[in-house]
Amino acid sequence: MSEWWEYVQRITGSATQQAIADKTGIGQSSIARWRDKGPRPDSAAAFARAYGRPTVEAFKYAGFLSEEEVKITEAPVNLAEIDTDALLAEVRRRIPG
Template sequence: MSENRWWEYVQRLIGDDTYKEAAQRAGFDQSAFTRWRKGAQPDVAFVVKLARGYHSNVLEALVEAGFITEQEADLREIPTQSHREMLAVVDSELLMQEVVKRVRNTRKSDDAPEQHASDSSDGK
């Protein structure tokens, strides 16, 4: 791992945010940035907090910090589509079949008589 890899990643991630703003987003003290800039190895908990604070891929952050390799992370592109965007590519016929199936299942559960423990015995 390049000695500066983590720090370069941090700078890309926080962009124009100050250390104070970035620390507030991540939930830790801003002094961590000074330590990292001087070459200190980050603590894994800080790496995770920073990535989550910036809604970034935690595995990518762990790779950049040198905790795991890219192979260990098995990094892939993660889709960031909304549900509507994902549904837009689904065939309409398939979508309708799924809706009908769910409506039928809902009706079946609504029509089923409730059974209580006392109802199931043959105590005529």
């Protein structure tokens, strides 16, 4: 799994590709290709904006910029902005058994 796709899953709380498409306005078929091929720059920027993330952060995970170029590893998450279902999915993922 690509670093980009892991980032997408972490930010979206493992939302479905269709849910990501609906939120970003990007076609579901394009999002399906992200897992193996990553996004185009305009799609990475649209994803970041839709989920309230810094565009430069998305560009780092998409491989367009190095961590050195970005000078950040990741911006802190504002928990108030996380969808309740996504937050619960992450809590369930972290609780064993």
